[in-house]
Amino acid sequence: MTPSGETVADRAAPGPDVLRDKVAVVTGAAGGLGRAISRRLHAAGARLALVDLDEASLADAAAEFGEQAATFVVDLSDDEQTEALPGRVRAQLGGLDVLVNNAGVRQIAPILDLTPKEWRHTLDVDLTAPFVLSRAAIPGMIEQGRGKIVNIASITGELAFADRSAYCVAKAGIIMLTKTITLEFAARGIWCNAIGPGVVETPMTRAYFESPAMRESIERNAPMKRWAQPEEIAGPVAFLCGPESDYVNGTTLFVDGGWNSAKTY
Numbered sequence: 567m568t569p570s571g572e573t574v575a576d577r578a579a580p581g582p583d584v585l586r587d588k589v590a591v592v593t594g595a596a597g598g599l600g601r602a603i604s605r606r607l608h609a610a611g612a613r614l615a616l617v618d619l620d621e622a623s624l625a626d627a628a629a630e631f632g633e634q635a636a637t638f639v640v641d642l643s644d645d646e647q648t649e650a651l652p653g654r655v656r657a658q659l660g661g662l663d664v665l666v667n668n669a670g671v672r673q674i675a676p677i678l679d680l681t682p683k684e685w686r687h688t689l690d691v692d693l694t695a696p697f698v699l700s701r702a703a704i705p706g707m708i709e710q711g712r713g714k715i716v717n718i719a720s721i722t723g724e725l726a727f728a729d730r731s732a733y734c735v736a737k738a739g740i741i742m743l744t745k746t747i748t749l750e751f752a753a754r755g756i757w758c759n760a761i762g763p764g765v766v767e768t769p770m771t772r773a774y775f776e777s778p779a780m781r782e783s784i785e786r787n788a789p790m791k792r793w794a795q796p797e798e799i800a801g802p803v804a805f806l807c808g809p810e811s812d813y814v815n816g817t818t819l820f821v822d823g824g825w826n827s828a829k830t831y
């Protein structure tokens with residue numbers, strides 16, 4: 567028996583529109599991964615609440631979805647704006663079924679050059695905002711009977727990389743936040759899982775690909791000898807948002823071409 571009362575055996579096999587009429591919030595929706603995730607969830611039938619700080623890029627990202635998407639310009643480093651978001655989404659779209667905590671920033675700097683202010687900003691956007699958003703979204707999800715949260719972590723949450731201390735700590739934190747949310751809410755119809763991408767070609771990483779050292783590192787360390795395209799991450803995210811993952815909870819699915827399994831870099 568599931569928390570909403572149905573038996574698993576009674577359920578029909580999920581079709582291609584498994585998220586029909588569900589409302590999915592995607593943060594960082596104007597970015598590389600956010601756009602791919604939004605497209606994939608839209609293809610599965612979801613109505614979208616697209617969230618970003620960058621108003622112009624957000625409007626551009628939303629344009630392809632017409633009335634199936636609403637935009638919310640929010641600075642996720644601001645607790646008040648972040649906490650208010652789930653209520654605004656419910657008021658405008660009539661529900662909130664799926665929350666994808668995707669927005670992120672990454673500072674590349676050795677520890678001695680990283681200021682406490684920069685450290686805090688990375689943790690605010692990459693770790694505290696998913697906590698604040700989840701905390702504000704969960705009570706309504708419980709009331710609705712079910713809700714799915716997918717956090718975008720990273721292999722850097724499992725493997726330490728030099729010059730990325732705040733980012734690695736934030737991503738390690740979100741892997742643990744994923745587990746603690748599951749522990750507290752799984753019996754009340756909440757799923758919280760994470761995706762741990764390896765290197766993905768997006769605006770965040772574009773500069774990498776211009777550096778021969780990074781190309782060489784990926785060829786040396788990534789078992790598949792290549793980086794990913796955003797669409798290759800969006801499919802696994804959609805799996806964790808839909809009903810086919812209903813016995814998957816508290817886990818981080820690494821979508822990294824085997825890099826984390828090899829444990830080298």
Ligand SMILES: NC(=O)c1ccc[n+]([C@@H]2O[C@H](COP(=O)([O-])OP(=O)(O)OC[C@H]3O[C@@H](n4cnc5c(N)ncnc54)[C@H](O)[C@@H]3O)[C@@H](O)[C@H]2O)c1
Pocket residue numbers: 593594595596597598599600617618619620640641642643667668669670671672691718719720721762763764765766767768769770771
């Ligand atoms: N690209 C990769 O190789 C890679 C690998 C592992 C994990 N990730 C994670 O994937 C997620 C998406 O990254 P991406 O590669 O698409 O990067 P991106 O830079 O293309 O997109 C990030 C988005 O987050 C938004 N954002 C940043 N700060 C914000 C704030 N304060 N409030 C609201 N929105 C804000 C940005 O405006 C941007 O649109 C991030 O969490 C990132 O850490 C990326």
